[in-house]
Amino acid sequence: xxxxxxxxxxxxxxxxxxxxxxxxxxxxxxxxxxxxxxxxxxxxxxxxxxxxxxxxxxxxxxxxxxxxxxxxxxxxxxxxxxxxxxxxxxxxxxxxxxxxxxxxxxxxxxxxxxxxxxxxxxxxxxxxxxxxxxxxxxxxxxxxxxxxxxxxxxxxxxxxxxxxxxxxxxxxxxxxxxxxxxxxxxxxxxxxxxxxxxxxxxxxxxxxxxxxxxxxxxxxxxxxxxxxxxxxxxxxxxxxxxxxxxxxxxxxxxxxxxxxxxxxxxxxxxxxxxxxxxxxxxxxxxxx
Numbered sequence: 001x002x003x004x005x006x007x008x009x010x011x012x013x014x015x016x017x018x019x020x021x022x023x024x025x026x027x028x029x030x031x032x033x034x035x036x037x038x039x040x041x042x043x044x045x046x047x048x049x050x051x052x053x054x055x056x057x058x059x060x061x062x063x064x065x066x067x068x069x070x071x072x073x074x075x076x077x078x079x080x081x082x083x084x085x086x087x088x089x090x091x092x093x094x095x096x097x098x099x100x101x102x103x104x105x106x107x108x109x110x111x112x113x114x115x116x117x118x119x120x121x122x123x124x125x126x127x128x129x130x131x132x133x134x135x136x137x138x139x140x141x142x143x144x145x146x147x148x149x150x151x152x153x154x155x156x157x158x159x160x161x162x163x164x165x166x167x168x169x170x171x172x173x174x175x176x177x178x179x180x181x182x183x184x185x186x187x188x189x190x191x192x193x194x195x196x197x198x199x200x201x202x203x204x205x206x207x208x209x210x211x212x213x214x215x216x217x218x219x220x221x222x223x224x225x226x227x228x229x230x231x232x233x234x235x236x237x238x239x240x241x242x243x244x245x246x247x248x249x250x251x252x253x254x255x256x257x258x259x260x261x262x263x264x265x266x267x268x269x270x271x272x273x274x275x276x277x278x279x280x281x282x283x284x285x286x287x288x
Contacts, residue, residue: 030269031269034262034265034266034269035266037259037262037265037266038259038262038263038264038265038266038267039263039266040259041065041256041259041260041262041263042263042266044256044259045065045256045260045263049065049066050065050066050067050260050263051067051068051071051267052066052068053065053066053067053068054066054068054069054232055230056069056070056230056240056245057230058249058253058257058260059257063256063257065256065257065260067242067245067264067267068232069230069231069232069233069239069240070230070240070241070242070245070264071242071267071271072232072233073147073226073233073239073240073241073242074216074241074242074243074268074271076147076151076233077147077150077151077154077215077222077226077233077239077241078154078212078215078216080147080148080151080154080155081151081154081155081157081158081211081215082158082208082211082212082215084151084152084155085154085155085156085157085158085159085162085211085215086158086162086207086208086211088155088159088162089158089159089161089162089163089166089207089211090162090166090197090204090207092108092112092159092163093162093163093164093166093167093170094166094170094192094196094197095108096108096109096112096163096167097167097170097171098170098188098192098196109167112159112160112163112164113160113164115156115159115160116160116161116164120157120218120219120220120221121220121221121224123153123156123157123221124153124220124221124222124223124224124225125224127149127152127153127221127224127225128145128224128225131144131149131152131153131225132144132145132149132225135148135149135152135236139236141236143227143238145225145226145227145228145238146226146227146234146235146236146237146238146239147226147233147234147235147236147237147239148235148236149225149226150222150225150226150239150241153221153222153225154215154218154221154222157214157215157218157221158210158211158212158214158215161207161210161211161214162207162208162210162211163207164207165203165204165206165207165210166200166203166204166207168203169200169202169203169204169206169207170196170197170200170203172200172203173195173196173199173200174199177195177196177199178191178195178196181194181195202283205279205282205283206283208279209275209276209279209280209283212275212279213272213275213276216242216243216268216271216272216275217243217268217272218241218243219241219243219244219246219247220247222241222243222244223241223243223244223247223248226238226239226240226241226244227239227240228240228244228248230245242264242267242268242271243268245261245264246261246264246265246268249261
């Protein structure tokens with residue numbers, strides 16, 4: 001019996017080890033592919049012109065490959081989605097975990113989980129039908145497909161990640177913290193925002209990291225509501241994100257244009273890598 005148990009343990013250990021190395025191998029493979037495919041165009045165009053050029057005209061007779069509008073649009077769009085989505089998600093998580101009765105919380109949590117399972121193209125379709133006309137009429141614009149509409153869609157899309165992780169972090173706070181705060185005369189609201197939320201800070205920061213990853217990596221939904229035009233970003237102008245730049249042109253690209261799109265993907269990859277690294281360091285510091 002001991003031999004069988006030992007054999008199973010050794011086998012599972014080997015399987016876990018192989019899976020771990022496979023995961024690392026995929027990351028290394030993707031990184032290597034993007035570096036090899038993306039660097040030639042940057043070298044040919046020039047890194048300054050590529051990163052800080054303001055004009056993207058890849059199909060013009062005299063093409064230009066400046067991606068500064070894409071970079072700034074992705075930064076502004078992600079920041080706007082975080083500013084709107086994180087407070088809403090955090091308040092929803094507090095409502096589910098600490099405010100509402102259990103049966104209501106289960107229903108709300110089910111709705112949030114369902115929101116997380118909706119495909120991106122459905123978000124984009126709803127945005128085109130509902131949000132874009134609403135923005136156009138409300139702000140009296142010629143076209144409602146702009147950065148503001150994209151921010152609204154992204155804010156809704158990150159809610160499931162923020163709510164789920166934040167709720168788990170809030171529920172993980174020891175019950176004694178809440179009881180001690182209430183015993184000292186604090187109100188329930190004061191206890192939530194001055195005791196429970198600070199104690200769950202590391203988990204909440206993790207939810208923000210997941211939200212940033214979801215928003216900055218989204219392509220289909222924002223392509224459908226942002227106008228997909230390579231303008232310098234403005235709240236009520238049609239814009240193009242880093243992700244949509246690759247998705248919209250890759251199917252018909254060739255030559256230097258195709259190489260430049262791989263370079264855009266490389267910049268996006270490095271961008272996400274830096275953000276995740278910074279957020280992981282912050283989360284690690286908070287946990288310590």
